[in-house]
Amino acid sequence: MKQSQCEVLLISGHPDLSRSVANIEILKRLEALDLFKIHRLDEVYPNYQIDVQVEQDLLTKADVIVLQFPLYWSTYPALMKLWFDEVFTYNFAFGPNGDKLKGKKVILSITCGATESSYQAGEFNFLPLEQYLQAAMHPVKAAQMEIVDTVITFEMNSTPDEGGDQNTVMQLAQQHVERLTHLINQLT
Ligand SMILES: Cc1cc2nc3c(=O)[nH]c(=O)nc-3n(C[C@H](O)[C@H](O)[C@H](O)COP(=O)(O)O)c2cc1C
Numbered sequence: 176m177k178q179s180q181c182e183v184l185l186i187s188g189h190p191d192l193s194r195s196v197a198n199i200e201i202l203k204r205l206e207a208l209d210l211f212k213i214h215r216l217d218e219v220y221p222n223y224q225i226d227v228q229v230e231q232d233l234l235t236k237a238d239v240i241v242l243q244f245p246l247y248w249s250t251y252p253a254l255m256k257l258w259f260d261e262v263f264t265y266n267f268a269f270g271p272n273g274d275k276l277k278g279k280k281v282i283l284s285i286t287c288g289a290t291e292s293s294y295q296a297g298e299f300n301f302l303p304l305e306q307y308l309q310a311a312m313h314p315v316k317a318a319q320m321e322i323v324d325t326v327i328t329f330e331m332n333s334t335p336d337e338g339g340d341q342n343t344v345m346q347l348a349q350q351h352v353e354r355l356t357h358l359i360n361q362l363t
Pocket residue numbers: 189194195196197198199244245246247248249250286287288289290331332333
């Protein structure tokens with residue numbers, strides 16, 4: 176891994192990367208670049224038993240934290256929700272001495288199955304995605320972290336029965352990685 180002054184950590188919240196097309200492709204391409212540590216929650220916690228101390232230590236060491244997840248019901252999957260619930264504790268992430276994450280930079284890196292235009296009033300997904308993400312980012316904001324940017328790729332649907340196409344998802348994954356690495360390079 177290349178040495179940098181700035182420690183970047185990617186947390187993958189996909190619940191099962193063995194069944195993923197989009198996220199696994201993004202992670203494989205990022206791993207090939209060997210730019211920063213990638214922490215796959217599904218691999219480390221297949222039984223959803225989060226080791227809070229390990230996670231808090233990882234976060235404490237990082238300067239930039241990338242939250243990588245597929246959008247499930249317009250938020251992160253249950254595994255990542257559990258991770259927030261367990262790891263963002265009183266006097267670590269919030270409370271009188273809860274400043275351990277304060278000022279750390281956060282990048283959201285999100286894959287979606289839906290179209291961008293479905294995220295508006297009167298359409299299938301009802302609201303702009305930014306509005307759903309407000310609630311999703313409550314713990315990040317409570318921890319006084321700084322959300323610097325969001326990399327979102329829509330239409331990452333690889334299921335032919337649902338009108339998806341694997342080749343398109345592969346191309347979108349490459350573009351997603353380029354946008355994400357460009358952003359990280361600017362920060363580090
Ligand atoms: C339970 C579930 C809920 C989903 N909800 C949404 C959603 O609200 N909005 C959306 O755009 N895509 C939604 N999707 C589609 C996923 O975001 C999409 O399949 C995923 O980003 C593709 O990544 P993967 O191949 O790594 O699993 C959902 C998928 C599942 C399984």
